[in-house]
Amino acid sequence: MLSMQNISKIYRTDVVQTHALRDFSLEVKEGEFVAVMGPSGSGKTTFLNIAGLLESFDTGIYMLDGEDVSNLNDDGRSHIRNERIGFIFQSFNLIPDLNVFDNVDVPLRYRGLKSAERSKRIQAALETVGLASRMKHIPAQLSGGQQQRVAIARALAGEPRILFADEPTGNLDSLMARQVLDLLEGINSSGTTIVMVTHDPELARRAHRSVHVLDGQVMDLKAVPDSGSKRENGVKA
Amino acid sequence: MFLYNLRLALLSLRRDPVLTALMIGAVAIGIGMSTTTLAVYHTMSGNPISWKGDQLYAVQMDNWGPSQPYNEPDEPPPQVTYRDGQALMKAAKAKDQNLSFTTSFVLQSDKPDVKPDLVQARATYTSFFTMFDVPFEYGGGWSKQADQDAQQVVVLSNAYNEKLFGGTNSVGKEVVLNNRRFQVVGVMKPWNPMPKFFDAQDDQFGEPEDLFVPLNLIGPMQLHNNGNNSCWGPPANNSFQGHLDSECVWLQFWAELPTQADRDDYHAFLDAYVQEQKKLGRFPRPVHNELHDVPDWLAYNHVVSKDSEALVGLSFMFLAVCMLNTIGLILAKFLRRSGEIGLRRAVGASKTALFYQYLVETSVIGISGGILGLVLGWAGLIGVRHLIEDSDHLARLDWTMVGISLLIALVSSMLAGLYPAWRVVRIPPAIYLKVQ
Numbered sequence: 001m002l003s004m005q006n007i008s009k010i011y012r013t014d015v016v017q018t019h020a021l022r023d024f025s026l027e028v029k030e031g032e033f034v035a036v037m038g039p040s041g042s043g044k045t046t047f048l049n050i051a052g053l054l055e056s057f058d059t060g061i062y063m064l065d066g067e068d069v070s071n072l073n074d075d076g077r078s079h080i081r082n083e084r085i086g087f088i089f090q091s092f093n094l095i096p097d098l099n100v101f102d103n104v105d106v107p108l109r110y111r112g113l114k115s116a117e118r119s120k121r122i123q124a125a126l127e128t129v130g131l132a133s134r135m136k137h138i139p140a141q142l143s144g145g146q147q148q149r150v151a152i153a154r155a156l157a158g159e160p161r162i163l164f165a166d167e168p169t170g171n172l173d174s175l176m177a178r179q180v181l182d183l184l185e186g187i188n189s190s191g192t193t194i195v196m197v198t199h200d201p202e203l204a205r206r207a208h209r210s211v212h213v214l215d216g217q218v219m220d221l222k223a224v225p226d227s228g229s230k231r232e233n234g235v236k237a
Numbered sequence: 238m239f240l241y242n243l244r245l246a247l248l249s250l251r252r253d254p255v256l257t258a259l260m261i262g263a264v265a266i267g268i269g270m271s272t273t274t275l276a277v278y279h280t281m282s283g284n285p286i287s288w289k290g291d292q293l294y295a296v297q298m299d300n301w302g303p304s305q306p307y308n309e310p311d312e313p314p315p316q317v318t319y320r321d322g323q324a325l326m327k328a329a330k331a332k333d334q335n336l337s338f339t340t341s342f343v344l345q346s347d348k349p350d351v352k353p354d355l356v357q358a359r360a361t362y363t364s365f366f367t368m369f370d371v372p373f374e375y376g377g378g379w380s381k382q383a384d385q386d387a388q389q390v391v392v393l394s395n396a397y398n399e400k401l402f403g404g405t406n407s408v409g410k411e412v413v414l415n416n417r418r419f420q421v422v423g424v425m426k427p428w429n430p431m432p433k434f435f436d437a438q439d440d441q442f443g444e445p446e447d448l449f450v451p452l453n454l455i456g457p458m459q460l461h462n463n464g465n466n467s468c469w470g471p472p473a474n475n476s477f478q479g480h481l482d483s484e485c486v487w488l489q490f491w492a493e494l495p496t497q498a499d500r501d502d503y504h505a506f507l508d509a510y511v512q513e514q515k516k517l518g519r520f521p522r523p524v525h526n527e528l529h530d531v532p533d534w535l536a537y538n539h540v541v542s543k544d545s546e547a548l549v550g551l552s553f554m555f556l557a558v559c560m561l562n563t564i565g566l567i568l569a570k571f572l573r574r575s576g577e578i579g580l581r582r583a584v585g586a587s588k589t590a591l592f593y594q595y596l597v598e599t600s601v602i603g604i605s606g607g608i609l610g611l612v613l614g615w616a617g618l619i620g621v622r623h624l625i626e627d628s629d630h631l632a633r634l635d636w637t638m639v640g641i642s643l644l645i646a647l648v649s650s651m652l653a654g655l656y657p658a659w660r661v662v663r664i665p666p667a668i669y670l671k672v673q
Contacts, residue, residue, distance in 0.1 A: 049667040049670075052583070054582075054583055054665065054666050054667040054670070055665055055667045056665075074587070074588055075587050075588075075589075078582070078585050078586065078587040078588075079585065079587075081583060081584065081585045082584060082585020082586075083585070087583050087584065089670060093576060093579070093580045093583075093670065095577050095580065096252075097248045097249070097251075097252055098248070106580070106581060106584055107584035107585055109238070109241055110581075110584070110585045110586045110587070110590055111585070154584070158584070158585075
C-alpha cells in the first residue's frame with residue numbers, strides 16, 4: 001500500500017539546513033494499522049505530510065497504492081488526496097461555520113459527486129461514528145471527542161484506501177481517546193490501512209506494529225504477531 | 238460548485254462583520270466617488286443620436302477676415318452666416334439639410350390665467366424634425382410649403398404643451414406669439430438629447446427650446462438671434478437686413494450625408510461654393526471647409542471639459558487607493574482562515590478550486606460594495622446638483638451607468654482578490670495544518 005525508499009527531506013533557510021528525513025524507508029501493507037512513534041522533532045510529522053502528499057520531498061521513491069507519486073504535480077497530488085487518502089488531525093480541523101453535515105461534505109465537494117450520492121455517504125459515515133443525530137450541530141456545540149468523530153466521518157466519507165492520523169487522541173481525555181481508538185480499530189478491521197503518528201505507547205500498542213523514528217530515520221520495526229487479540233469494542237466501518 | 242462557493246462566501250462574510258463592513262465600505266467609497274464623476278462624464282460625452290450620428294455633419298466654412306483666423310491655429314467659425322446658410326439650403330445638395338438658430342417669443346395665451354411668457358424658441362426648417370429623429374406625441378413637423386411660405390405654424394415641446402393645453406392634443410389650436418397667431422401642427426414627445434448636439438455653441442447641456450417655428454419668418458417678424466453671434470467686421474448698415482447680409486456667423490447648419498461618396502461630393506460642392514463667393518469678394522482666407530459628424534463635433538467643441546476628464550482620472554486613482562486597502566483587508570481575512578485553507582487542500586481541493594472559491598468571495602464583496610457605492614454615487618450626484626447650478630441634466634444616473642458601476646466594482650474587487658487568493662493557495666497545505 002505504502003512504500004518509501006530512501007526518502008530525504010531537507011528544510012533550507014538562508015543560514016541553516018535541517019535534515020527532517022534522511023534515507024527514510026518504510027513499507028506498509030494493505031490493511032495494516034501502523035503506529036509511528038518518536039520524540040518531538042524526530043521527523044514523524046514530516047513523514048506523515050510526505051506520506052499524505054501534503055509536502056514534497058527531495059530524493060527517494062514513494063509508491064502509494066501501487067502508483068509512483070514521487071513526481072506528481074500539485075493537481076495530481078490533490079486528486080489522490082481526495083480519492084484515496086483520509087486525514088485525521090490532532091486538533092480536528094473542522095470548519096467552525098459549517099455544521100456537521102457540511103464538514104463531512106467538504107472532501108466530497110471536490111470529487112464532483114451528485115448531491116444524492118454525497119448525502120448517502122455522509123449519512124453512512126456519521127452513522128459509523130455515531131453522530132447521525134448531530135448533523136445540524138456546529139462544531140462548537142460538540143465535545144472534543146465528538147468533534148474528532150466528525151473528523152473521522154469526514155475522512156471515511158471519501159472511502160479512502162489509507163488513513164493518516166496525526167496524534168488523533170492528543171487533545172482528548174482518556175475516555176474519549178479510547179472511544180476514538182476503538183473507532184479506528186473498527187475502520188481498520190474493515191480493510192482500511194491506517195498509519196498513525198503518536199507519542200503515546202499505550203496507543204501504539206493497539207496498532208499491528210510500531211515504527212520508531214529518530215533523527216529522520218526509521219530506527220526499528222516491531223511486528224506485533226497477534227494484534228487482533230488486543231482489540232476491544234471494534235467498530236465496523 | 239458556484240452556489241457552494243457563494244454559500245461559503247456569505248458564511249465567511251458573516252463570520253467577520255467588522256472586517257466585512259470595512260472591505261465593502263472601502264469598495265463602496267471608491268465606487269461611489271467614481272460613479273459620481275463618471276455619471277457626469279458619461280452624460281457629457283454621450284452620443285445622443287448614436288444610430289445616425291455618423292451620417293449627420295455640422296458644416297464649417299471659413300468666411301473669416303484676412304488678418305487672423307477665427308481661432309488659432311487656423312480654425313474656421315463653428316457657425317455660418319445667414320446668407321451662406323440660406324444658400325446651402327437652396328442648393329439642397331445633401332440627402333437632407335437644416336439651418337436653425339435660437340430665438341425667443343412673447344407668448345400670450347387665450348386663457349386669462351396664463352400670463353404672457355418669454356419663451357425660448359428655435360427658428361428652423363421642417364427638416365430639423367426628420368434629420369434629428371424628433372419624436373412626436375401629436376401631429377408632426379410642418380410642411381415644406383410652410384417653410385417656403387413662412388407660414389405661422391409652431392411645434393410645441395411636450396412640457397410646454399402640458400403648460401398651455403394640459404397635455405391634451407393641441408394640434409390645430411392657436412397660440413399668440415409676438416402678437417401673431419400661430420397654429421400648432423405638432424407636439425413633441427419628451428425629447429432632450431444630451432449634449433444638445435445640434436447647437437453645441439449655446440447651452441450644450443440645456444434642454445431644447447419649447448417652440449419651433451419656420452426660419453423664413455425671420456424676415457416678416459424680424460426674429461432676433463438669442464444665441465452666440467460672432468462677426469469679423471461691421472455690417473454694411475445697421476438695419477435688420479444689414480445684419481442678415483453681414484459676415485456674422487450665428488446659425489447652425491447640418492447636412493445628412495449617409496455615405497463617404499456623399500461626404501466627398503458635399504465637400505467638393507462647398508469648395509466650389511466658396512470659390513464662387515470669392516469672385517464676389519467674400520471669403521478672403523484660403524478655402525477651408527470642414528464636415529464633422531456628431532461625435533467629432535462634440536469633441537471639436539470641447540463638450541467634455543478637461544476638468545471633467547481630470548476629475549474622472551482622479552476618482553479612479555481614489556478607487557485604486559480604496560482597492561489597495563481592500564487588498565490588504567482581503568489578504569488579512571484569507572490568512573486568518575489558513576486552517577480552513579489547509580484542510581481543504583488536504584482533503585483534495587486543487588489550487589484552482591480554492592482560487593475560484595476566493596474569487597467568488599471577493600466578487601460578493603465587490604457586488605455588495607458596488608451596490609452600496611451606487612447609493613453613495615447617487616447621493617453624490619444629488620450633492621452635485623445642489624452645488625452646481627443648472628446641473629440637473631448632467632448629474633443623473635441612468636441604467637447604463639448603474640451597469641458600468643457594478644461592472645467596475647466587480648472587476649476591481651476581483652482584481653483586488655487576485656493577489657490574496659493567489660498568495661494563500663500557493664502556500665503548501667502542511668504549513669496551514671501546522672499552524673492549526
